[in-house]
Amino acid sequence: MLAAQSIRSSAKVLLSPLPSREQWIGCLLGQCIGDAVGAPVEGLPPKDCQKHVDKVLRQGLLDDAFLGQSRFGQYTDDSQLARELLLSLVEHGRLQSVDYAGRIARLFRSGEVVGAGKATAEVALRLSEGVAPDEAGIPAPSAGNGSAMRAAPIGLWYADEPDALIAAAREQSRITHQDIRCAAGAVAVAGAVALALRGGALQPEPFLAELAEWVRAVDQTVAFDVFQLSSWVSLSPEAAATFMARAGLCPGYEGEWQGISGYVVSSVLWSLYSFLRSPSDFVQTIETAVAVGGDVDTTASMAGAMSGAYLSVAKLPTQLCERVTDQGRWGLTELTQLADRAHAAWLAPRRTV
DSSP: OOOOOOHHHHHHHHTSSOOOHHHHHHHHHHHHHHHHHHGGGTTOOHHHHHHHHIIIIISOOOOOOBTTTBOTTBOOHHHHHHHHHHHHHHHHSSOOHHHHHHHHHHHHHTTOOOSOOHHHHHHHHHHHTTOOTTTOSBOTTOOBSTTTTTOHHHHHHTTTOHHHHHHHHHHHHHTTBOSHHHHHHHHHHHHHHHHHTTOSOOOHHHHHHHHHHHHHTTOHHHHHHHHHGGGTTTSOHHHHHHHHTTTTOOTTOOOOOOSBOSBHHHHHHHHHHHHHHSTTOHHHHHHHHHHTOBSHHHHHHHHHHHHHHHHOGGGSOHHHHHHOBBTTBSOHHHHHHHHHHHHHHHHHHHHTO
């Protein structure tokens, strides 16, 4: 049975202490680092992904080409869209779907999107053609992770407002993905960031029980999968992947994908597992997220956002922070300034309470 704690009572816990600017910076950079580490080996099997993380994370060799056009550090649409979401939140003070949908469309029209998923690209085209944000999304049963991968800023902005967090995560998800499982996955990622911001000793079982309660407000089946993860955190990555790669799939499903696919439930569960397995070690979290193979830029970006929010920027590897880039822009300096500005805007009204 899921934890009985209500969403509203959770807000009292989140009010103190307030998250620090270093945690906000850590969350945004952590997402971009995870994305950049996973991007060169997205879709590859576990053997190749493990070799890659050994070289990048353990040996510090950062010259892997990405899509044949750039050195290590380029992040993908996962982090580009998360960045645009945070920019929109700062500008409007809340989630404004029309503005965010416009940002998604403009990013795609400009040709600046890197490694975009098919579903989001289709939606961006519809948005550009004038389709309303609440009508443009890919309908069920398509349930990719495109709206969960960008949800971390919702966890930052609504960290002390669980009701609003759930509503905003769901609303931004619907712009591109109408399946309720996608909305539940977005709540799980945003909620994990919000809970990570509390800091202190992290115990997986109560963490997941509370997170599952938030997810249950959207979808009970996904909430059960999140809660059940507490029994898998102690498993080795090899054993855990056996369960999570098929979480939520129809009985008898036999896919060819090696590793974790882009299906929202399995990829969100893997990001949570990667973070909770080593909450005090950012590098280990990213290694776990990537070494499993499959859609590893996304699993690592989500896990990196959670880990960065928990540990703060000081615990992230400086060498990796310095290498993140979006085609020569939006690197360490710009991302730090954005997170700093966003935190200041978020904190200002709370200082008067």
